[in-house]
Amino acid sequence: MPESRKGPDAATQPQGGAQGGLRDSSLKIIIVDESPIRAAILEDGLREAGFVQVQRIDETRNLLARIYALDPDVILIDLENPSRDVLEQMFQMSRIVKRPIAMFVDHSDAASIQASVDAGVSAYIVGNLQKDRIKTILDLCISRFNAFSRLQCELDEAKGALAERKIIDRAKGILMKAKGLTEEQAYALMRKTAMNENKKIAEIAQSVITAAELFK
Amino acid sequence: MKANLRIGYIPLIDATPILVAVDHGFAEAEGLDVEIVREVSWSNVRDKLNLGLFDAAHMLAPLPMASSLGIGHVKVPLIVPFTLALNGNAITVSPALYAELSHVVDGDLTDPRVSSRALHRVVADRKARGVPLVNFGMTFPFSNHNYQLRFWMSAGGVDPDEDVQMVVLPPPYMVDSLTSGHVDCFCVGAPWNSVAVDNGVGHILHFGRDIVRRMSEKVLAVRDNWAGDNPDTLSALIRALAKAAAYAEDPAHLGAVCESIGRRIGATPEIISRTLKGVLKVTADGQTRSSDEYILLERRGANRPDKAHAAWMYADMVRWRQAPLTDDLRLVAENTFRPDLYDHALGHPPSLDVIDPLDRVGAFYGPDFVASGIAGHLEAWHLRHNGRPRLHVVR
Known part of the structure; x- marks a missing residue:
């Protein structure tokens, strides 16, 4: 100017x-x-x-x-x-x-x-x-x-989603091994349980992991 | 009755009545659902209370008065219906300054008359040698930490505005600043003096009560108009706090209280227990000093707001040029403290108890305090600053 x-x-x-x-x-x-x-x-x-x-x-x-x-x-x-x-x-x-x-x-x-x-x-x-x-x-x-x-x-949410993803994958692995399920069946089982108990899939997955650790 | 309250606090031991009221069920028993919000600065606490984001707050006792007077900031009338703690401060010096004081002392350093004279010599000696000024840390311009340091050093002839440097430091930074040599001495509340001693970087020179024996340190503040709109809520809150303060000071509950306060403010239960019992380690090698009035949460009528204290702090504001001296302003300051609301909530008749000390303050030098005689006190204290106040009063 x-x-x-x-x-x-x-x-x-x-x-x-x-x-x-x-x-x-x-x-x-x-x-x-x-x-x-x-x-x-x-x-x-x-x-x-x-x-x-x-x-x-x-x-x-x-x-x-x-x-x-x-x-x-x-x-x-x-x-x-x-x-x-x-x-x-x-x-x-x-x-x-x-x-x-x-x-x-x-x-x-x-x-x-x-x-x-x-x-x-x-x-x-x-x-x-x-x-x-x-x-x-x-x-x-x-x-x-x-x-x-x-x-x-948004970053915290993205991090949270990623962490949930990992927990669900681990729980799927545990169920597949313990019950001889396919990946889809393992996921379907957790989803059904989550719906029945009115919880999030990640919460059910965490319970699966915790239970598996207790049974080790 | 409004039942949901948000109360702001700074993590210090003198927030105990608020924290215990929430964590030990006293607020709930009065039908209150209190959310307590931890804050990092007194400025935040003040602004959020003023704006209405908080219903009530843990505050430095002079701060609601400053807000009601409109000095240093926006004028928002606040009132004090409950005193959270009397006393509780200490003056801690670095080992280096302690050695300097010991070198020039002419008596017992635990006597503030003697230590303030010694400080005067150290300050003069540093000046003569061209060594940097002694630096003092305190928490806020409107705080008893500021006023008590000034009262102490000026008794020995040190001018806090000319001869030394006073710096505001957030309490969590005090110990680091003493360690790094950024300050040589600080005045702060619990637990920070004890933390400095435990870390081997500080020596507790005086308890606050050595300087002024009985003084409102932290108060519950609410907006004047909020108190008018929510009288029943306020009464319930006062009752919850009074019960919580009594509970916290009962030796039978010491363990449980130290645990829950420790979690809230991030200090070990052991340090909190030392503070509440008034038995403090004062040197790194484990010497202790004790006083049953190091901090008073409920005992000796601690919770009833004391207008004499308001007048005393107003006198400090005048002395250090934060406010001009007029009877009107003194009355505004005194009327910020509301013992009537305290009495009403607890169903007490107005207290006629004799308070020890008789002038309700008990300063270590100068004549007995008389609220209406501030001008005379300023003379007696050898006020050197008689210039115009630096801060404007918003009317």
Whole structure:
């Protein structure tokens, strides 16, 4: 945006100085997240949205010192992180802190706080950043965090399905050997038992394995 | 009556009344179905209570007041109808700092007057030699861990904001930070002091009760409007907690309670038993110290919210520039504590019991505490910070 007009706070934002896009893209954003995958997903999202100065902190030892050294405009932290309490201290430190820090909460915006807590992320803003300017970032965080949770769920389900598959295969083998059944017959037997007892096939298969181990 | 409750807690021994109420059937006996949710930070507990994701929560005693006053965060009026524990903190120092203190001490280090003077010498000596400041770990800006460390060191002439570094550390990180030398000393609740001693990386210098003899440490907090909407549920919860606290402190149940609490908070039953009995190993080589008021879960009227404690913590907030001093704000702080709701739930007449200590607080220095005389106390404590408060009060 070469033809950008000078904004009112151009002096404090030398690289940007424009309304909107360019100025916001120069915001320095720090992500504090112990999950490297989720942090990467979030970082990608922010970069795609045009924020170029994004950094990740995955080691929370000496967190305050690290944050001061990086001097960010926005700090994003996951709610599973015990170090959130460390950030709360920044609201009141007088000596080291260069600029005031506030959590992105506002009486006027309960819905967005609720959404961010539900998603499991919290944002802190540094300096006199306008709250509406962080809204884009927070919305992006919320959607990426939610996307990550969905992925995690799907992954857990896939892992669970794979584990069930293995249990059923093992139980089939045991039944085939013990009762001289074919694979289809062994499976049909377990399915019938599961239906009769109102259980999942995997549960019946697990009982078969447990029983076989007891009889060993 | 609303019967399903979600209660947030941090895995610490002073969550015991909540955990025992659930695990030993006291909540169920009152017709409550309580889901307890383990949290990792006080900020999370506060936000989820404020937003209504929790009905009630285990909280640092000053935190509901900070929320009601609107300092440091969004203003959400919270109330305290039940005190979960009095005391229970300890100040633990690294072996290196202990050696430095022993080197310059002029008396018995177990006396906080003596140890705070020794600390002042160590701090001055480090400054003179250009050695890094002493670092102190505590759990939250609005916590008695913060206030007790400050009260102790300032008695010896150390300015906590200028002469040393105070850092917030989540309790599970305390021991690691002491081991790595990130901090030289910390103040935290049980079981973390004992864990540091058992790991050979810490020496318990003082029990919290050596600094302030009787102080609300953790409380049950609920939203003021929630309490108004659910009076019967709240009364039932208070009764369940009172019975659970009494049960937990009865020596006959010690074994069972230590087992169930140990599972909930991830500590050995042995460490929990030491804490509840108030017999703590204070050095790696096995020296012990004991106090029957190291932690009080129910004994000596522990559960009845004490407005004198609220005023004391408000005085701490003022002293350390978290809040301005006005009578209005003091009353907001005091009225966060609701002994009337406690009495109502248990069918007690308002308590007229004489409390020991007589000023209900028992600080190790300064005149007896008088809630209406905070200005005088600030003078007596030689307040050096008399500048404007750093935090805004949302009105």
